[in-house]
Amino acid sequence: MPHNCSKCGATCAGIPLVRPAPDPEIKALLSTNLPPSEAQKAFFRETRRTSESRLADLEARIADAQAKLDGLLQERDSLVWNMQRCTDVLNPVRRLPVDVLREIFAHTMRVAKDSYSVNSGMLSSSPLVGVPYQWKLGMVCLNWRHVLLKYPRMWSMIDVTFPPPPFGSWNHKPQNNRPYLVAAGLLAMHIYRSANHPLQHRIDGNT
Structure with a gap:
């Protein structure tokens, strides 16, 4: 039968609890209320x-x-x-040749849905900056980052999403411009890293 450890209170299942047999005189006295x-x-x-x-x-x-x-x-x-x-x-991933890594990265361009965006929300005073998959791949490890930086094709696809303004506030002015400046700076660096590779872009206004 499970019982609790006298030290930590943990349940000790499957371990028999062994108690010494009580002295017959003690057992006899405990069964009554008589003084010894x-x-x-x-x-x-x-x-x-x-x-x-x-x-x-x-x-x-x-x-x-x-x-x-x-x-x-x-x-x-x-x-x-x-x-x-x-x-x-x-791990075999460490030994993948650069050309194989580039081919794997190129496949992510077809399925990734992330884009540059600023999620302001209706009541948010600290908007969140969304970034595309290229930046996230570069955060995996130093080797992947080096491969990405030397692969302009990965930076040739640009996806930008402009969030809709809060309901009923078409002339809404953001309380904090810094996230927008951060997103613009990252986008400029993105274009720079594409070098001379032809650009593909998608802009979603959501207005």
């Missing part, structure tokens, strides 16, 4: 005193075993972490 005799009191005091020293010894041994267990668990976690790092380093 003087001889019984002396006996129980002595039993409690010797049990306390035994308990202290067990507590010390348990603490020592727990310390050893904690050390083993820490060593195990360190080994698991190191094995995972080795697995990451040996």
Whole structure:
């Protein structure tokens, strides 16, 4: 039957709980409300005193075993972490040639839906700037970023979405211009990175 650990309260399922059999005299007295005799009191005091020293010894041994267990668990976690790092380093993606990476990136141009946008909302004083997939791919790792920066074709597709103004506010002036300036700066850098590659663009006004 499951029971709770006396130390941490955790449920210990499948582990039998072993309790020492009570002394017959204690068991007999606990079944009544009679006071123990003087001889019984002396006996129980002595039993409690010797049990306390035994308990202290067990507590010390348990603490020592727990310390050893904690050390083993820490060593195990360190080994698991190191094995995972080795697995990451040996990942075949790291060995993909540049031309293969470029071909994979080119396929994302056909399915990606992200665009430059500023999500102002009706009550937002801090609009959010949306950026297309090229920037997100470059954040994966340094190698991908280097490949993207030297691949103008990836920057030849430009997608811009202008959000609609808040309802009934066609002459609405944004409270914070900085997100729009950030989006414009990123768009300018995007065009610069396309170099001399022919541009493809889509502009959605949503007005």
